[in-house]
Each structure stands twice: as structure tokens, then as C-alpha cells.
Amino acid sequence: MNQILRKLGWTTQRRSKEAELRDELQFHLQQEAEQAEASGLMPEQAKYAARRELGNVALLMEDTRATWGWTWWERLWQDLRYAARMLRRNPGFAAAAILSLALGIGANTAIFSLLNAVVLRPLPVADPQQLVQLTNTLPLWETGSDSSRELYGYPQIERFQSQSKTLSGIFGWTGLGRLNIGFHGTSGIAQGNASSDNFFSVLEVRPQHGRFFSAGEDRAGASVAVISDRYWRNRFGADPSVIGGAITVNQVPFTVVGITPPEFSGIAVGSSPDIWVPLHALDRLKPNSKRWTDPFSSSWLLIAGRRRPAISREQAQAELDVIHHQFLAEQLPISELSGMENVQRFVREGHLVLRSAARGVASGLRDSYAFPLKLLMSVAVIVLLVACANIANLLLARASNRRREMAVRLALGASRGRLVRQLLTESMVLALAGGFLAVPMAWWGSLALVRMISSGDSPLPLAVYPDWQIFAFAAAVSLLTGILFGLAPAVRSTRADPGPLMKEGTRPAGGSSHTLDRTLVVAQVALSVVLVTGAGLFVRTLQKVWNVDVGYDRENVLMFSVDAKLAGYPSDGAGAVYREILRRLQVLPGVKSASASVVRPVDDQFYLLDKVNEIDGRNLRESDVIRVAWNATSPGYFSTVSTPVLSGRDFEPHDNETAPKVVIVSESLAKSAFPNQNPLGHRLGLATIVGVVKDSLYSGARDQPRPLLYHPLFQHGRDQEFGWGFVSFELRYGSLSNLLDEVRREIASVDRNLPVFRAKTLVAQTEESLMEERLLATVSGFFGVLALLLACIGLYGLMAYAVARRTAEIGIRLALGARRDHIMWLVLRETLWLTLAGIAAGVPLALCAALFAKSVLFGISTADPLTIAVTVALLIGVAALAGYVPVRRALRVAPMVALRYE
């Protein structure tokens, strides 16, 4: 608005200044004439003399105008108007160019905004670059390689806090997972965190209402809670009187004391807690006596801190590593685990590593998507390059048609710089129009991407919004592309020598070289090969992953989870609740079989590992210990997920707390523990093997095949997984309609306060577990199609122009009796040669590019022959189409018309 006003002001002001100048010169003329008359000339002669004295008025006015300092803007305005007129005269060209640019820039911006939210954006706190997260290396004796982890025992943070001089503040926190928050008799699920009381003060976040935890508030019996802005709006209707209000967390009373500011949504990308409580509130939610004292077997705390301004990360790391080592060395001799070789090795060889937390602490979301997003970002850049090459090509073809126009303008005295500037303005108008369209497209695209990578019940809490960085990015990309595709055609079309061109008529000399156009088309085809190959590899990966034999049947299985803790049950009361739910599910109409388990197929929350170190009462040497993944399942689990029981039996209801311990093993566990024996009746640890089941992939298609150990849920679970986890139920159904509603009704009739969550079919769960593959396949597939389309337009543009130039030649040939298919081949041959050259350049390029994506491919090599064959065929097909259409048009023209075409 402001700008429009200023522009209006400028134009009116300019007009009055123009009039003033005219008046001023008029007055000058009059004065001059009067003086001439006074010196004796006739009035007519006097006027004439005055006029002569004034000289070239147009030039004078031009020179004067130049001093007003507006010329630059005036020329720009002229150029813009001229550019708009040229584009209006070629609406097809303009639409194709702007649309392909909008798609290219939009795709880049959309992926950039996601990359920005997931990987690049710093935390919205003061001086985020000072934040560091403490991690430690964990030497694993099984594999020999170091893996790093973020967890510490609680006593360690107290030691760091009291001894570190390089950090100005150190805080700890841990995730609480799902919590059942009650307020005025209603209940709802929220994500919770427990943190030390200095969490917000070290981060330097200020509450928007109320207060945050005060020093010393993290102590036994702590009952204060801070809620997030988002939760405050969604659950409490943004009512400030909730401060001081009473809520319950898993039926335990708490008081809300503060609300976070809107921009703060936690410190890990992709997880934004709804509620924070002090660490010691854990004792009221999940009592565990070892939690505060044990440094080895109970590592659960995440630790981060703020560096003092003058301290480098290396200095801080050196200091903290010493504290870390001293502490562990002190604790080892008095620990009950002191005899274990891997604990000793951890104390001896482990190191503390400081990681920058400026952009948030370690996040699973970032780990999984940083690389795919960077891949897609590069793909998007290539798409934009293809679009640029395309437009440059169309501009070049047009430039050839405009050479006469340029020649006339040069001859009339326009400087070459001025013409280049005008042509560049045209490109800029195209680019900016594309960029302008790209912004809404990008916004829509990034939201679609977030939905695509969101698993679970709600979209990921990712702050993807068009901020100034995104706009700056889109604008910069637009300007850059404008220069990129506009410069070469502009320079080339103004290089003309006016003389011969003007004599020659509209058509430029036939022999003029078109190396640039051809190079551009070849480059475009080559890049398209890279894009289409990439898309092919990702689509094939998805296909392969989907078709892996996972060892269970994903069709017709509905799953959901229930956590008795959320309704306030103690862990030894939970088993009865789950048993009752299962009993009711089994008799639901439409349910063929039902079961419960700790880990569900393709679980996204648990990966349980254990070691088998005792077989039939015989202790295994450490090198012979078998690493297994384990699960605890109810009777009926194997028939529900259709994993065949090969020998022995499934668990039975009588395998309960009081019965002798039993286990079921997978085929591969049976083979490695009891080679060439029947494993039934043998013992692993204290439990007897009662069944052998077919191998299945523990956490989905991309998992390594592992030996698997199953415990009976109601025998094993009482004081273990019920204490910290929740239980998943699986239903094999005949018909899905209303099933979930019936399930909810049944569960409400067991206990009204039991929330149902993670409800989804096994197919949906599998799809979500393949999010990364699907994201890559979908987005790169989209780009692949776009690249093909652009290649088609580019080739078509070049061929249409080439054919139009040769219309007369084709006419002559036809008149002289040339065969139509011969002429068609003449033209198609050129298209095919260009395409083959592009393919020849593109295939090695694609093979190299595929190496970067090797880690995300599955079941195929980077040089997948089928993918490459399909790509080549597609591009040749596109090329043939692009060449055929214009040549057919030319052949339809009667020879005489073609000859007169000149």
C-alpha cells in the first residue's frame, strides 16, 4: 500500500516538475525574444533567434531530467512495461515459463522450509550457539564400534553442576511419554517432560503467564507443572486463570504455575511437550528407588547446558570429560555391576562428547530426515536447473526471431548495455512472477510434506511457516534463476551487426550456429536422466521393501494401545485390566482372533534387546552369548498376526504368574542355540521352551533378521514392562466397519478413564514405518515427472523452431518428390541424436549421483539395470514425441504454401 502511494506521489510529482521545466524554458524564450526585439529585430525574427539560441529542446529536457535522479527508475519502469507487453504478446511462452519456474522455485522453497525447520533453524532462545548437549560414547563389545548415546545417570548431573566451571548452567530432563491429564473431571492425553528446576532459566525463556520453576523446587513431592502455549490454547481455551489451577497427571494432583511463550516448543525438533514437571515429580508418577543413585544400570537423564561466553566447546568438553571419568572411576568399585566386563570397558574407554545444541538437542526426527531432506533438496535444485535450461532455450529461440528488432534498435542508437538490461528485465519479470506464484505453492507443498512424514494421531509439531528466511530464499532463488537463464540469450541476441541483418529480412542466416541451444538441450536431457533414474531407484526401493517377507500377514489386522498407568493403576494391578480387555475383545463380533503384546509388529516405540547367556543350566562364555530381540505376548498372538507355529505350542491361558516359566523361540534362535536338536523342552535361563515359530522381522521390513525370544505376557510382564510401558492389542478382523468404536465402548466399560491410543491397522503402521522411503519415492517421483515434462517442452521448443526455419526447405524437398517418412526421419534424427547425447552424459552422472543415495536404497544396486533401461526408454519416447509433433505439422503444409512462407 505504502509503495503504491509512493509511486503515485512520484508520478504526480514527476509530472508537475516536467510542466515547471517547460514553463521555465518558455520564460527563457520570451526573455530572449524580447531582448532580441529590443536590439532591433522583427518580432518573427526575434522569436526565431531565441529558438535557435535555445538549441535542441528535447536534448535539453532529457539532460535536465537526468539530473533529477529518476532516470534509473524511469528506465526500469519502461523496461517493465515493455517486458509485460512482450509477455502478453506470447501468452503461451509466458505461461509455460512462469509455471515451470513456479514449480521449480516452489519445490525448492517447500523443501528448504522443511529442511529449515528440521535441520537448520536455531532454537528461539537467547544466544542459542552457547547451548551444548552432553553425550557419551559407549564402546560395545559385541560389535567393537563405538556408538554414542545421550543418557546419563542422575548422580552425574549433580557432579557436573557442582564441579563444572566452563558451563554457566547445566540442566537435565527426560521424556515422560503419554500422560493422562485430568482437568475439572475431563481427561485427555498429553506429551510430558520432566526437567530440573533450572531448565527454563538456563535456556533464558520467559513465561508468557505465571512463572517457571524456581530454584530448589525440584525436590521430593514436587507438584508444580508448566504447560506449553499450544496446550494452553487447545485444552484450556487460552484462559489465564488456569494459572494456580489444579490438574491431575495420571490421577496424581499437580498445580499449573506457568505457560511457555508461543515461539518456544521444546528443545528437540519434532517433539514438543505439552507439560513440564520437575524431575523429582517422577517419584509420584513412576516410583523407582534406584533412579537417583545408580550411575550404571539406570541411565535415563538427558543433560545439556550453556557455555560461558569466552569458553570454546573444546575447552568445555575437556573439562567435563575429566569430571565424567573421575566420577565413573569412583563409582565402579562400589557398584554391583563392577564385575561386568562391558561396564569396566565403558568406564575405561568411554568419553564425554559435547554436541552443539544451538539448533536443538539430538532428535530422532532430525536423524531420520536430515539426510533424505538434503537428498531431496539437491534433487529440487537439479529440477530448477532443468527449468532454467528450458527457459533459456525458449528465450534463445525467441531471441533469434528478435534479432531484426534488436538490429533496428542498435541502428537507432540504443546502447548494447541498455538492450541487455532490457532483455534481462524481461527475464527478471518472468523469474519474479514465477517466484511470486511459488510462495503459496511452497507453503502448500511444505504442509503436504509435513503431513507426509507425520506418523500417529496428529501432524508433527514442526514449525513450518513462511518466515522471512523462506521469503528471502525464494526471492534470492528467483533472482538468481532470472540472471542464470536470461543472461546468455540477452548477450547473444544483442551481438548482432545491424547492417546485414536488416537487409536480409525476418529470417536469420541459415548457417548460424546453434551450439548453445543444443548444449542446453543436451544438458537438460542429462539432468532429466539423473532425476528420472533417482525417482526410479526410490520407487523400486519402496516396492522392494513393501514386498519383503516379514513373517506375518499385514492385511486385516487392527492394533491399538492401552496404558493402565494412565488411569492410575499400579503396575501389579495392570495385568488384570489387560486380561479383562482381551477377554472382551475375543468375543466381539467381527473379530476372528485377538491378542496383546508389549511390542507390536513394526513398532515405532520399542526395540527390546536381551542376551541369552544360560542354556540348560550351562553358562555361556561371553563370546557365545546370543543377542536376541524379545517380546512378551498373550495367547493367540501368533494366530492373530499369522506367524506359523512350527512345532510345540502357543502360550496358553494357564501360563500365568504362578505356573512354571515358559518361552517360545524363533526358528533362527532355535538353530543357533540348539544346532541339529529339537529345542522343545530345553531351558533358556529358567524358562522351558514350549514352541518354535517362524522367523519374522522384528521391527519391519528394513530390520536385520534377528533371533527372537517370546515370553508369556501375563507371566513375565507383571513387574517389568507393565511398570514402564503400555500394552498393544492386535485384532484380526473380518470387517473393519465400526470395529474401533466397539473397541472403545468395550474399553470404556472396563474403565472409563482408560484412554485408547495408537489405533491403526497393521498396513497403516507399515506405511508409517516406511515414511522415509515413501517421502523419497513420492517427491522424487513428482520431480521425475516434472523433469520429463520440462525435457519434452525443451525439445519441442527447439524442434518446433528448427522445423519452422526449415519449412521452405521441406516444401522444396516435397515438391521435388522426397518421401514424407524420409523427411520425418531427417528431423527426428536430430532430436534423437541430441537425446542420445544427453543420455550418454546423463547415465554416468546418474550412476555417480546414486552413490550418494546408497544408504537409503534397499534391495537394489545403485546401478539398477531395470531403472536405467526404463529411464532411457522414457526419454527416447519423450524425444520422439517432441520431434514428431512439429515435423508432422510441417509435412501437412502444401509445398507451394511452404515456399511462399518466406
Add this chain to the structure above:
Amino acid sequence: MNIQPTSRLELLQGTLDLLILRTLLPGKTHGHAISKHIQRTSEDLLQVETGSLYPALHRLEARGWIAAEWELSEKGKRAKYYRLTTKGRKQVQAEQTKWEAFSRAMGLVLNSLDREPV
């Protein structure tokens, strides 16, 4: 027919600005008068081209050395009168000092005693 003055000097680059500013020192006047005044005081040796005068006036105005207002001339016609601003006054001083130094230097070189350069 105009009587042609005996000989006329080409204006040196950049001197027109100083001439205009100096002309405006006593008080405000319009473009035509400025031109005539320069011609007269230089005993017709300097003639200001109208084609240079007006761009120069507008340039000086844009720089803020002179300001302009529309007023009635002695004969009752609307004319654009230019006057020096405070900034312009300082500029005259500076330019004049510079010019005098330059012309003295030119004089010294041109009128030097012809001796062999050492």
C-alpha cells in the same frame, strides 16, 4: 543578424557550476538573467549554452546548493527564481578558493622563466 563577439572561450568542465553559484551570491534571479549576467561580466568572452545551463541549475538544486521558487518577474510574468542556500554559500567559498589556487598554479607554470629543466 547577431553581431558575433570577437572570440569566445569554451567553458572548462566543472566551471559552470561555480559561475552560477557566484552569480547568485548577491541575490536571487532567474535562469535567463544568470546566463546574461555571466556573458556581460565576462565581457562576452564566456557564453553559457542554454542546453547546459538548465541541467546545471537542476543539478545544483538537487544537490541542495541552490533553491528555487516561482515569483513574478519585473514585467509581471511567472519566472523561476534561484537563490543560494547556506550550503551553497559555503560551496562558493570552497570552489572559489580552489579555482584561485588552480589558476595561480597555471599562471606560475605558464609564466615561468624559461630555464633548462634540471
